[in-house]
Amino acid sequence: MARNHKKSAEKKTPLIEVVDLFCGIGGLSYGLKSQGLKIKAGYDLDYTCEYAYHHNNDAEFRYEDIRKVTAEEINNTYSKGAIRVLAGCAPCQPFSSYAFKNKNKDPNKYSLLDEFGRLVEEVQPDIVTMENVPQILKFKLEHVFQRFVETLEHNEYNVSYKVVFCPDYGIPQTRKRLVLLASKKGKIELIPPTHTAEDYVTVKDVIGGLPALEAGERDPNDALHKARALTPLNLQRIKATPANGSWTDWPKELQLKCHKRKSGKTFGSVYGRMDWNKPAPTMTTQCTGLGNGRFGHPEQDRAISLREAALIQTFPKNYQFFIDERSVSTTLASRYIGNAVPPKLGEVIGMSIKKFLNQ
Incomplete structure (x- = not known):
């Protein structure tokens, strides 16, 4: 019973x-x-x-x-x-x-x-x-x-x-x-x-273990772990950006005209590096572009890769974005990731x- x-x-x-x-x-x-x-x-x-x-x-x-x-x-x-x-x-x-x-x-x-x-x-x-x-x-x-x-x-x-x-x-x-x-x-x-703020998941928690990349390089073992190429001038700019820094840390000859205007002060995070020990900024459809926000890698001289953006959006590594990931469109993948609900x-x-x- x-x-x-x-x-x-x-x-x-x-x-x-x-x-x-x-x-x-x-x-x-x-x-x-x-x-x-x-x-x-x-x-x-x-x-x-x-x-x-x-x-x-x-x-x-x-x-x-x-x-x-x-x-x-x-x-x-x-x-x-x-x-x-x-x-x-x-x-x-x-x-x-x-x-x-x-x-x-x-x-x-x-x-x-x-x-x-x-x-x-x-x-x-x-x-x-x-x-x-x-x-x-x-x-x-x-x-x-x-x-x-x-x-x-x-x-x-x-x-x-x-x-x-x-x-x-x-x-x-x-x-x-x-x-x-x-x-x-x-x-x-x-x-x-x-x-709580004491145990927030940080950038380092999520992407700290990924292989290092140069700007314009792709990981041969992960088609989504690829970073956009940078012009010689933008490569100089990211190299002049310290940890957690942005364009405000550059010498004047590297700054854009808009940065030198009074209104430029309202865009202090643009061209910035992420902080290893904090959550990342909001991922957008342009999050893999260096000049679109604080999307610079915390240490490496490049913007974050598609894989890093996807992981920050909490997509698991086995989430397949394309039928053939040997041919990945950076523009399309950035749009997919930025528009998604985490x-x-x-x-x-x-x-x-x-x-x-x-x-």
Whole structure:
């Protein structure tokens, strides 16, 4: 009798299935998958992402405009009886800091979050998660984020959201992201931070053991561990940059004209070296270029390699970005990596969903 009682008391893990909107190469999906969530499909309008998404997430890639996706199509993707998760990160460029300065805004780009809201309303998934840049909270153009939250609340979702400082969750870069979770089954929240400033994951923790490279060189054993070539002048500049330094440490003859203007002081990190003992700056689509931020290697005279950028974004070494990695496009790979949701952040979201369902 006791044995039967024990068996009946055991919790059966529910089948949790995910459809990922704006999936890119699958950083969010991969993190959710690592927590046991079943990824059913990802949608994106960048067809070049198909191989990486499908290969690493064992899920269907659907090259479709989100405006044309129907609730019937998504609902037919889920298995009967599964906990249905609708996830996504609407392209964040419209809500970035640059968007506040750009007066020639494309109104079509701002409708993507509305389309996410439309699909929530029509599909009625059990759980919704959305990730984006924190600036979306302040974005006044038609109050896009507020309208998304109101759509969820109108459809009887419990909504929570917070700005996440990524090092607090073991992600080795000072990226800040807005993470939203919503459920019809009760109050759902992101798990508490897993790290403090005393044990943040650092640049050295992540890339300190990789083989050394010269600018323009590629590791023969790792096609992604390759660094962009530098002009003779930029090679002089990186050599003149001390540990944790930037262009402000150069002699005047190496400085650009823009650096000598008063406004140049606001770009103190440009051409800078990363700090071994701190998290890296936010990885962007241009993070493998020396002059695009503090993307210089802490010691070696070059910008960080594609592999280093991928590891800082928490992609594992076995994540395959191209069908043939002997021929890697630096521009394409940089875009993939910079646009991605860090898989580790997806993992944290997956842990939060599982914790909520187990309660």
